[in-house]
Amino acid sequence: MSLLDVYVILAYYNNAVIHPSRKNKITDQEFDNNYVKNKIMEISNYHSSALHWNLKEINDTLPSLIDIVQKTYNRLEEELKVSFHNSRGIQRFKSQFQKGVADFMATSRNKAKEAQNREMQTLQPKEFLSTSTKATITIENYLGGKYYFTTDEISIVDKNLFLIEGKHSSNSKLPSIGDIKDGLLKMVLYCNLTDVKIDDTDFTPKPVLKLTSTNISEKISSQSSTSEIEVFKSSAGFNVNNVEIIDRLFAEAKANNFEVIIEGV
Structure with missing residues (x-):
């Protein structure tokens, strides 16, 4: 928080x-x-x-x-x-x-690190990964406090580090609203990262929210053209509610400099 x-x-x-x-x-x-x-x-x-x-x-x-x-x-x-x-x-x-606030906070920090390590070893049902590049992220605030997360996938292109949070649905054309909100929370964090390094090498973070489903067969990005997006929504057979969610997600992504990908798997 x-x-x-x-x-x-x-x-x-x-x-x-x-x-x-x-x-x-x-x-x-x-x-x-x-x-x-x-x-x-x-x-x-x-x-x-x-x-x-x-x-x-x-x-x-x-x-x-x-x-x-x-x-x-x-x-x-x-x-x-x-x-x-x-x-x-x-x-x-x-x-x-x-026993002391410092001990309490140290214990909480250790539990967070343990949870991060467990997450690294686990493929959740709500993730469908195209790579095996799950990674840990440690975020440090300006007072030196550390927060431990995992990202579902990473991709490195030149000096750009794509931090990919994946949400999957096998029953619907889009993941649930709860899963999408959880992914957006990660986008808020990743969009505000500065001084991002891997082994002391600087990278520019590129947050990506990837929504996958077994009930669609194509792929679209919030960075695609308006005409491409409209064709995708029409051909995938989304209902009115789905279309509204996609439109709002893509608008949010453009306003806050992250990417949303919707992909059939």
């Missing part, structure tokens, strides 16, 4: 009701609205970056918030006669955090 300049509010549920059909489950959870509203007011008067806010919340707010969360969940358990599975997890989280 800090990379996206998003101010994060750490909040908790303070109200819920018993689920009408599922035993020992709750539903209609509600945040502590007064707490959230006060935090929003703090942010409106905060004059530093989202990164500094988020670090402040981890250091100053989270320790006391953990106790509030535990008391609130204990109250809900008693009032609703349910047992929360995450109560022990909260205690473990608190114990880990009490």
Whole structure:
């Protein structure tokens, strides 16, 4: 979130009701609205970056918030006669955090690196790769903080590094909206990269969102001509909703300097 300049509010549920059909489950959870509203007011008067806010919340707010969360969940358990599975997890989280913020952040960073390594070894069902060039990306912010990602494919052409995020559908002509949004989130990150290097060699990043499907047979790019795009949409038999999604995606890509590829596989 800090990379996206998003101010994060750490909040908790303070109200819920018993689920009408599922035993020992709750539903209609509600945040502590007064707490959230006060935090929003703090942010409106905060004059530093989202990164500094988020670090402040981890250091100053989270320790006391953990106790509030535990008391609130204990109250809900008693009032609703349910047992929360995450109560022990909260205690473990608190114990880990009490060892020190630096240790906590180091542990979180190590978990992110482990997740990055696992992702490198895994081909997800929602990816259809034309190469085996999956790669790790480590993004460092201006304070030295590091964020660990993987890209589904890379392609190097001269000094251009194409960072390709792939989303695949075997049932529809386009991947789901959720998958597309997930891909766009990566585009936001990749479009804002500077000083990109591979083994100390400089490259220009070229973000690409590649949408593949087994239900179409052709290929088009947001960088194709208007006439080519119109022919593709017509020949592929997209419905009105699909066409609207493609038009919006291509407009977004042109406005923000990334490429969208739609390809049948």
